[in-house]
Amino acid sequence: MSKNRISEKLSTEPYKGVRDFYPEDQQFLTYLFSTIRGVVERAGYVEYHASVLEPAELYTSKGADNAEIINEQSYTFVDRGGRQVALRPEMTPTVARMVAARRRELAFPLRLYSLPNLFRYERPQRGRLREHWQLNVDLFGSRSPLADAEIIMVAYELMRAFGASESDFVVKVGSRAYIDHVAQENALSEEQTKKLLGLLDKKQKISEHDFSVGLRELGVSESVLSPENPPPEVVELLKYFGDAGVGTVVYDPSVVRGFAYYTGMVFEVFDTHPDNTRALFGGGRYDNLTALFEDASPEGGVPGVGFGMGDVTIRDFLAVRGLLQPYVPPTAVYIAVTSPDLAVEAQALAGTLRREGVNVAVDFGEKKLGDQIKTAAKHKIPRLIVVGENELATGVFSIKNLETGAEEQVPQEELSRYFNTL
Amino acid sequence: MSKNRISEKLSTEPYKGVRDFYPEDQQFLTYLFSTIRGVVERAGYVEYHASVLEPAELYTSKGADNAEIINEQSYTFVDRGGRQVALRPEMTPTVARMVAARRRELAFPLRLYSLPNLFRYERPQRGRLREHWQLNVDLFGSRSPLADAEIIMVAYELMRAFGASESDFVVKVGSRAYIDHVAQENALSEEQTKKLLGLLDKKQKISEHDFSVGLRELGVSESVLSPENPPPEVVELLKYFGDAGVGTVVYDPSVVRGFAYYTGMVFEVFDTHPDNTRALFGGGRYDNLTALFEDASPEGGVPGVGFGMGDVTIRDFLAVRGLLQPYVPPTAVYIAVTSPDLAVEAQALAGTLRREGVNVAVDFGEKKLGDQIKTAAKHKIPRLIVVGENELATGVFSIKNLETGAEEQVPQEELSRYFNTL
DSSP, X not given: XXXXXXXXXBOOOOSTTOOXXXXXXXXXXXXXXXXXXXXXXXXXXXXXXXXXXEEGGGGTXXXXXXXXXXHHSOEEEEOTTSOEEEEOSOXXXXXXXXXXXXXXXXXXXXXXXXXXXXXXXXXXXXXXXXXXXXXXXXXXXXXXXXXXXXXXXXXXXXXXXXXXOGGGEEEEEEEHHHHHHHHHHTTOOHHHHHHHHHXXXXXXXXXXHHHHHHHHHHTOOGGGGOTTSOOHHHHHHHHHHHHTTOOOEEEOTTOOOSOTTOOSEEEEEEEOOTTOOOEEEEEEEESSGGGGBTTSOTTOOOOEEXXXXXXXXXXXXXXXXXXOOOOOOSOOEEEEESSGGGHHHHHHHHHHHHHTTOOEEEOOSOSOHHHHXXXXXHTTOSEEEEEOHHHHHHOEEEEEETTTOOEEEEEGGGHHHHHHTO | OOSOOTTSOBOOOOXXXXXXXXXXXXXXXXXXXXXXXXXXXXXXXXEXXXXXXXXXXXXXXXXXHHHHHHHHSOEEEEOTTSXXXXXXXXSXXXXXXXXXXXXXXSOSSEEEEEOOEEEOOOOGGGTOOSEEEEEEEEEESOOOHHHHHHHHHHHHHHXXXXXXXXXXXXXXXXXXXXXXXXXXXXXXXXHHHHHHHHHHHTGGGSOHHHHHHHHHHHTOOGGGGOTTSOOHHHHHHXXXXXXXXXXXXXXXXXXXXXXXXXXXXXXXXXEOOTTOOXXXXXXXXXXXXGGGBTTSOTTOOOOEEEEEEEHHHHHHHHHHXXXXXOOOOSOOEEEEESSGGGHXXXXXXXXXXXXXXXXXXXXXXXXXXXXXHHHHHHTTOSEEEEEOHHHHHHOEEEEEETXXXXXXXXXXXXXXXXXXXX
């Protein structure tokens, strides 16, 4: 960087591990975010946001699990004022901070969602992304099992809104509270409890025999952690979904989630595709997180339950299922001109159409007509109007459908109605 | 940071100089972005995006002006792989990089917009923000004066869409090309040209006498830089807006814009409020920016013209003009319950309404009814339904308007129609 770069050419590559969103890519985010907003606002959630910059200590004080994340996988730097700053690796600590800051003024239950970008310093060789977008949905201030059910229902409704059928995914529910109960019943030490959580977490990746051996070493009976024996709070949850006609929620004691802050129900949404039965996203209940902050109430934190859902896994899921929509720009029509002398008239026509609600792009006539039409087609704009001397004289324009090649003659005064009723 | 923080309480403050967006704050961004999207998509612009992380060299190679910005005012750090990374201070270099990278596949004219967050390391004592959101609108691939006119027209239409009248603002247009012409006519050196630009830039802040002295020192006649003598390209532009019925575009030779990369038309939108005649936002033509990149065409860069508009100045402008809308959540109705035993029935009613398109939040009945109603009012949800034994028995619900206190009795089967026709 110390060399004189002025005479050198710059790379057009983005920074390593992050993405450029050209219009085709951005359209997926727009679709994702607008579908998400529809579903979560239907359930009473309201949007909040925060800066990607947070004091680094926000991620270091939750115990060893997360301290590891902040040290090895985080983007942290020291600013000019000597403050240690992090690019947020997850949103939950931020929303817990914001809720703790205003817990006296805020009303509960409080339903919040956000669509932040998150950063992880992934080792390059893994080929994983360093930045992704993640929906965060959280419900604060309720310890009701119905709050847990509502959060799972929002996750379910999202999958349905993306076009997934009930057979495309399954919601697996576990309980950290129940694991704690099992640990207590078996007098497990803190370290043994961690071992138990780790064993459950990797259950799908190890053999049944190794799992059984692991349990036996901890002195825990296999039957108390069998999918056939859900604890009472999970039984209640499954009954709720059964009554609501939702058939894709099941108990899976191996769902424990990575983060140390979960205290109750935990869940993960799994793809049921035979080639790819992986977790798409998940969340759970965390009742002590806001208690970490100085403004938290003396009687403990505000209870919370929520989940996060990343753009990359959902996009992959939709691509495999054939549920991605083809790119269509927001522009309804492109106006080309037979001569640059008519560009002002084309602009005037565009202005009229825009005032009547039609999205119009105009060519300035710097290239010949054929190239202007190619430009419209490359932009994937569905329709084209050519402005020439003849059209201006007669006031009748030909609208060309650039997909089918079909043309229609439409008088100027009916153009906006034509586009507004397509 | 080396101390054990686990036993200490964390601060609830955000990082210095950035903002938390609680729902009331976020709603302004939502309004701003959706109004913007409406206007710019009407004019044929399509959305793109990129990561906030960029290689730092993107900002160091444009000459001294910007090297200063990257050194003193930028967030830069070295990542674990030894790369120098910047949090983008502006979006134009990013979009120029993206256009240069795909200039063979992209079709021109190319209309792009984005709504990125930008970072500046402002000195704390100034009390200025370190992060803000900024609309960026750019038109690539045309050298037509009509492209300049279109960009100014988009800025004008945005102001009108925010509710500003023509008397609330004025668009002042200058020309960097004309300044270059004047410099050439007067045989000014590069340093003298810089001095001339600096003199014009501070014209509003210095006395007429000091301005005249400055011009005389450079040997430049005052008349060639008088607002009364617009250069031909500006005359053409003013005529275009006059013909289009837009009366708020004027020539001002003192508008030159800070960035070194402008090459032609430059403009700024000014508040006309007597207490605050400051520039709200602006932009201009930059025809050589993409030429800095390795994939640029041998015959030079793709011409560009565009502007940026920040959320903070626009919010201040709208607040002073009384154009900010009061906060209304997206939630149409809150369902309270007379007993927690009825919370499942309340959820079922909410589910029915949601399937019919109504945004509903539900209480779980953990607090008494009066406190549930206070919760709805604090969330500023406009209407309330109470679910009790009686309502469930009769199938008739009372809808309370939480602003006026008025109540209406509505049978269950007509509830969704009631809300959908409000």
